[in-house]
Amino acid sequence: MTDAFGDTYVRDLAYRSSFVPLQAPAQLSYVAARAGFAPPDPALAFRYVEFGCGSGVTLNALAAACPQGQFIGVDFNAASIAEACSEATRAGLGNVTYLAEAFSALDAARFAPADYVACAGTWSWLDAAEKAALTGLLQATLRPGGLLLLGFVTIGRAAVTPMWEALRALVPDAGQGSMPRVKAGIRLLAALRDHGARYLEQNASASALLAEVQAHLERGDERALQNVSHNLLAAGFRQQLLSEVAAELAPAGLQFCGAAAAQLNDPDFAVPAALRAHYDALPGSVAKAVFQDFLDATISRADVFISRAAADATSA
Secondary structure, eight states: OBOTTSSBOOOSSOOOOOOOGGGOHHHHHHHHHHTTOOOOOTTSOEEEEEESOTTSHHHHHHHHHOTTEEEEEEESOHHHHHHHHHHHHHTTOSSEEEEEOOGGGOOGGGTOSEEEEEEOSSGGGOOHHHHHHHHHHHHHHEEEEEEEEEEEEOGGGTTTHHHHHHHHHHSOOSSSOHHHHHHHHHHHHHHHHHTTOHHHHSOHHHHHHHHHHHHHHHHTOHHHHHHHHHHHSOTTOOOOOHHHHHHHHGGGTEEEEEESSGGGGOHHHHSOGGGHHHHHTSSSHHHHHHHHHHHHTOOEEEEEEEESOOOOTTOO
């Protein structure tokens, strides 16, 4: 449905979140320490903010596991926030609070100073205004040396993006609701495929993804389609290379530390021996990560950035 910002986001369906272990404070601090920085100590008291927390599955779990932390979750989807609050109350969590607001409506003073910020599944779906607002929040919220976990969609989805753009264009928002709109779009794309649409004939990854969501539709899997609706109907969606994202975050004082999945930062595990010389010759960790993404057709990244910090002079 069309929102107050003049772009398309799904507000009539809650996003069904899943637990994201890479958001754990200890994981983020470990990655930053391995990159040569002095990160926050997750064993001490800390403040953790999640922008785009969905239904709070990860944040509630972290709040339960880390009583020394204070947690704040923000999402513009009121249905998701209501579910997050309900689960926090049921679990008796006194160290987590939730806000149902757009990023552009937030005052960073409500969150700063934060030791950790997570934005695991929102960045790639934001329109320009909300992305700018979020970037400003990251700059103002994170204390020097604080860590950001940022998830975004990258090169492995590049071939699929035009199909979702076509769905939005062929089945425009006419007030029918998000679920009927997505169902109609999937059926139309499937009909095009079945009658020889050359885009799908020539694009195996798009055809495979269409078959996957069509299977959800045919099974009547409303839960899966609910999340698909959020992904397909965001008009601001675009995939980006890490180099683009790092350039957008640099003016906010955020520096790339490495992938949150720490093994991806070890070329002995992540790069074939035959390509190691090419990898080693690349100018810096961002370029090396892009190299790996191209090699693996990586669909989504989860990366750790540090705010306004110099390297730790005591690190090995």
